[in-house]
Amino acid sequence: MRWIKPILLIMMVFILTIPFTSEAMAEGIQDSVISEERLDQAVSYFNEQMERNDIVGGVLGITHQDKLIRSQGFGKLDLEREQMPNENTVYSIASVTKSFTATAIYQLQHEGLLDIDQTVSTYIPWFQFKQKELTDQITLRHLLTHSAGGIGSFQTDGLVFEDNKARDSLEDFVRLFDQIEITQEPGQSGSYCNGCYSILGLVIEQVSGLSYYDYIQQKILDPLQMKDTVFGHHLNSITDSQLAKEYTWFLANKVHINRSFEAFGSAQDPEGGLYSTIEDLSKFHSAQLGFAEYSLLAPDSIEESRIGYVTTEMNNASYTASGFERKELHQNATFYKTGDGVGSATAILFIPEHDLGITLFLGEFHPEIQQQMIEGITSVMLGHEPESNLAPFTLGKLLGIISITLILLGTFFLVFLIRRLWRKGLYAKNLVRSILSLIGYGACAAPFWFLFLTVRPTSIGFYGYPYDLAIGMIMFVGAFSLWFMYYVMVIFLKKYKRKLNQGVATLTSKL
Secondary structure (H helix, E strand, C coil): CCCHHHHHHHHHHHHHHHHHHHHHHHHHHHHHHCCHHHHHHHHHHHHHHHHHCCCCEEEEEEEECCEEEEEEEEECCCCCCCCCCCCCCEEECHHHHHHHHHHHHHHHHHCCCCCCCCEHHHCCCCCCCCCHHHHCCCEHHHHHCCCCCCCCHHHHHHHHHHCHHHHHCHHHHHHHHHHCCCCCCCCCCCCCCHHHHHHHHHHHHHHHCCCHHHHHHHHHHCCCCCCCCEEHHHHHHCCHHHECCCEEEECCEEEECCCHHHHHCHHHHHHHCEEECHHHHHHHHHHHHCCCCCCCCCHHHHHHHCCCCEECCCCCCEECCCCCEEEEECCEEEEEEEEECCCCEEEEEEEHHHCEEEEEEECECCCCCHHHHHHHHHHHHCCCCCCCCCCCCCHHHHHHHHHHHHHHHHHHHHHHHHHHHHHHCCCCCCHHHHHHHHHHHHHHHHHHHHHHHHCCCCCCCECCECHHHHHHHHHHHHHHHHHHHHHHHHHHHHHHHHHHHHHHHHHHHHC
């Protein structure tokens, strides 16, 4: 039986060393994720993708636990100045603002001031979509997770054109939602909804007794010492040398434009009105990862808010109540949010398992690549081969090409009409051909008239349309409408002349 004691001793030593071995292994894994080699590879990938896609400028930031461990600028913050952006350069973060709004809602729930599973009308009694019965089923959770009965940004954003006050009044904007039709049972599926977060902004005001801005400032920005994070109407506190210009596309060329907050108005601030820096968002990352000195949310609230509720429209991720989307990447749960301003593109992503956060700023409207880029950077940090991202025909450039085509077509048909009138006046030999031409020009013009009169796809531009596209559509529909009117008059005069000739012939025969 002497062999029992040595065996027991070996077992005790083995058991006691397991925690230390596991801890060492975990530290080894994390060390490999944040190694200098991986950081250098991530920066190289960032620079390569920015150059390949000809981006004006931007910044990458990588956070580990409570520290910004790497930041890298690229290009220029202003095409007119040779100044590279850095971790203190201020960019519009657009829809990343939604994660701040969602955090505020969960803070109020933790304080017992609201319940996200209660209906919206509990906190805003007058609130209503088009169908009251279905409206009474919509909860704050549905708004947070973009599952409010099929209602999406396409239905909400353009309503600011209905009322001049709505662009800068949160309540006036939300009151216009009674025009929006609910198309499915709430909670059934995801439909990305900007306006739903404007409703949440109003709920914050109603419940807290503070303005939305004061609440975000006092409960999130100040505690985290995010000193350079402001809403658009407070940008005058930021120096010009610190503020990146915003660039978009006009007729397939990059141009400097008014800032996002000037285009969108303050009514949409809860869904996309913040401006921030890599340095400040690193602090927000630290709070999300649980390493900030100030805890934004209780651990149980954090865990509950990150549960996937409904799938996104692409079925490759899930909407959560945290304002972030959840996606599995290389067998790791990642939480990300992208934001598209009128002249910027932003993405943030964090991996709780590795205490890792990544922030990406692009200084132009380029919505096709920021998510792919940040996922590529994440892949590098996790030791995987990233995908190369190239989007030569970004949406803005593509719309510019379409606009130029419409302008050229409109100009051609307008010149052709003037030439016809100059040479022949209101004349056509064949009535059938004239009728077919009338139908053809009318059929081409009708869809554009329908769009202009009934559809407001965004809250910016010319009644919801980018200015270059609006010019192209007006030129095209104007020329084709004039041709339509021309053939109406030709057919009318042809019939009139026929009746006149018949009358003359009848009168002549009687004589």
